[in-house]
Amino acid sequence: MGMSICVVGAGALGSAFAALLLDSGCDVTLLCRRSEHVKEINENGLAVNIDGQTKVSMVRATADSRDIPVVDLIIILVKSRQTRGAIQSALGVVGGKSSVLTIQNGLGNEEILAEVVGADKVLSARTYVGSARNHLGQFEVTIQNKETVIGETDGRITPRLEKIARTFGDAGLLTVISQNIVGTIWDKLLVNLATGALSAITRLAYGDLYEIEEVERSAFEIITEGINLADALGVEITERNLKVIWEHARVRLPRGFKASMLQSVERRELTEIDFINGAIVRLGVRFGIATPANNAMLAALKGIERSFIS
Template sequence: MKIAIIGAGAMGSLFGGRLAQAGEDVWLLDVWEEHVAAIQAHGLTLVDTTAETSIRLNATTQADDIGPVDLVIIFVKSYATPDAAQTAAALLGPATTVLTLQNGLGNAETLAKVLGAERVVVGTTAMGATLLGPGRIKCGGQGPTHIGSFSGGANPRLHDIATIFARAGIHTVVDSNVTALVWSKLIINVGINAITALTGIPNGQVMASAETRELVRLAVAEAVAVARASGIPLPHTNYFDQVATVAQATRDNRSSMLQDVTNRRRTEIDAINGAIVAAGKRLGVPTPVNETLTLLIKTLEQTYLS
């Protein structure tokens, strides 16, 4: 299968590298010229606890280099989704599927407006990765990937994608309840991302002290209350335990928001904790902890983005 990955940061590179290792025709597309040049020259290096592996695959900064593909995977930050949708439009063939594995709310809706809802597949992943430098990423944890049709109709490509991912070592489940999937991932991100970004700790330490555990508990409880007020049929009853499980499974990983803050980049706070605050205001559900976390991250961003 010919696959284009838009957004070759830590997670996009991880998926691209694994899929290329499994024999798929993979193209990484990213605006970071130094990263792309390193991959073109030396391959993509995947670092794990036991070894470093160099993988040869296609990488470019220009969508015109790629041509039509069978599958587009979107891994850009949520605020870049409108631009990614326009880029993906240039890669479409008659039967191209577009899969979003992004954080936050609203990405699938943005893609569907430009590309058509019938093409869009929504997913979440518990895989973890950290960008070490141009052409180098560290694998940061294993976890399942779930995918489902955004339109709710049958999509024959879903099982093909799951099979291809499984061959690449990415355990993937086809799921019919994609809205609940996205909200479940959002709630887990609410419990990890902003807290790690503000404190500088890896995922495994968010449950290491009574103070951070309480922050997690309060932030997650607000997110669950908003989800329930929205009528979302959440698949788990105890999301504090779910956060603890994910944090332990990715204990050495630095969350994407922590990586953004470390590298002085704009974060996805508006699509994560900020999305809980916005939905809470619409629904009349108080979200003071998530509002505080959102304001703290925005204050931190202003110290390096202004």
């Protein structure tokens, strides 16, 4: 038997990671918020379309962490605005030797988790795996040639890090260990800064979004502000070419793929804007660096979110 794992969050990515890890021999439980979703998974299994092939995995699911024994690894795969509530709901499965891994977008999740469980338990990862719901309501996930980068927050290569990386690799996930996970977090942030907000505001899937010259120019301005803040913080990012960063998000994804932020808007849910473009705006104020393009994205998404309750 492989690692015992609790995946917190039953969206497309959480479901895909749970199914892949279970099928590779891990002992996996999916912690969900909605009891009706738990009932459906436990009765019918978890159906996920991965790289064009639908598989059904009999993952255990529960809405109550008291149903789960202490595990080796807790994977946090919820929206950033739900991070604190998610880890608090999972405290019952966190033991003395447990590790907590965030695979979320944006800035601030590691700090929230550290406040709740202690910094020594927290590892970080960023993934370029694409996920969405199709017209049938099924989760579609693209993992082929899509990296998941994992690291200790202090840059060390530790036995637990290597074990998690091996476990992910055995599950079919292209996994890379980083000694600069902070740089990795910012690399992914730069991609999310441009694609997420612009997709959500325009309501366009990637195929149409990437064909509009004015959208690309706006994306470059948004990314540039992010790079300026990374430099101010002394973060070592791995890519500075604006075109390369902009194009990275859509590699091997279908034209109809929708950014996570657009998916939230279409469901009339709050987005992760505060943890992505909003984080850049707050850092800009702190360092006295202008961030007009990111502030425009923040303002527009706040207006859209306000319309959901008006």
